Amino acid sequence: KAGVTQTPRYLIKTRGQQVTLSCSPISGHRSVSWYQQTPGQGLQFLFEYFSETQRNKGNFPGRFSGRQFSNSRSEMNVSTLELGDSALYLCASSLVLAGYGYTFGSGTRLTVV
Amino acid sequence: GDSVTQMEGPVTLSEEAFLTINCTYTATGYPSLFWYVQYPGEGLQLLLKATKADDKGSNKGFEATYRKETTSFHLEKGSVQVSDSAVYFCALSEDSGGSNYKLTFGKGTLLTVNP
Numbered sequence: 604k605a606g607v608t609q610t611p612r613y614l615i616k617t618r619g620q621q622v623t624l625s626c627s628p629i630s631g632h633r634s635v636s637w638y639q640q641t642p643g644q645g646l647q648f649l650f651e652y653f654s655e656t657q658r659n660k661g662n663f664p665g666r667f668s669g670r671q672f673s674n675s676r677s678e679m680n681v682s683t684l685e686l687g688d689s690a691l692y693l694c695a696s697s698l699v700l701a702g703y704g705y706t707f708g709s710g711t712r713l714t715v716v
Numbered sequence: 717g718d719s720v721t722q723m724e725g726p727v728t729l730s731e732e733a734f735l736t737i738n739c740t741y742t743a744t745g746y747p748s749l750f751w752y753v754q755y756p757g758e759g760l761q762l763l764l765k766a767t768k769a770d771d772k773g774s775n776k777g778f779e780a781t782y783r784k785e786t787t788s789f790h791l792e793k794g795s796v797q798v799s800d801s802a803v804y805f806c807a808l809s810e811d812s813g814g815s816n817y818k819l820t821f822g823k824g825t826l827l828t829v830n831p
Contacts, residue, residue, distance in 0.1 A: 607759075609759075634817065636817070636819075638819075645821060645822075645824060646805065646819075646824075648820070651818055653817070659817045659818050661818070693759055693760065695760075704750060704762045704765050707759035707760040707761070709757075709759045710758075
């Protein structure tokens with residue numbers, strides 16, 4: 604059974620640019636979440652989607668956005684990149700609810716220079 | 717809001733030593749509790765979970781018991797191996813109110829096991 608697949612694994616962008624990260628969940632999983640991991644702030648929740656609807660959103664500026672497609676694949680976009688956006692972005696999928704336990708991908712390492 | 721507090725470490729042990737990583741939580745409702753592990757350069761892996769009071773989650777020799785009276789979910793292993801070296805995260809989720817559909821994590825504990 605394939606796991607959660609995130610692409611690309613590594614990305615280097617310049618301040619002011621925008622970036623799109625992709626996540627393919629485990630087959631059958633309809634809930635997809637995104638988290639930002641940094642040494643200073645740890646793991647912070649960005650947003651969660653289920654059946655193409657955003658059900659919850661973390662405390663991030665509007666530059667961070669996401670969407671989910673009908674096949675449950677998800678993308679997140681960060682516009683007008685800042686140096687502080689450098690982080691490991693993790694995608695996780697679950698059957699329905701967080702209580703089932705999330706399966707995480709290996710992440711996309713974004714570096715903003 | 718929800719929060720998770722865990723000992724930050726780093727924790728350094730010798731092989732076959734006993735491991736305890738403390739975790740306490742604050743939640744408005746009745747959360748599910750998790751331990752995740754992250755190996756270098758990888759994402760998080762679910763290690764174990766418990767969904768109600770007095771439940772014991774266990775996996776790969778690791779155990780944690782959901783203690784509602786002390787709001788704790790301490791991780792233990794009787795005999796650690798070098799391969800257990802990783803960062804361990806305690807987390808909770810509440811499927812109600814504003815905490816729907818997300819995990820709240822502790823800051824992580826770096827464990828290093830020396831041969």
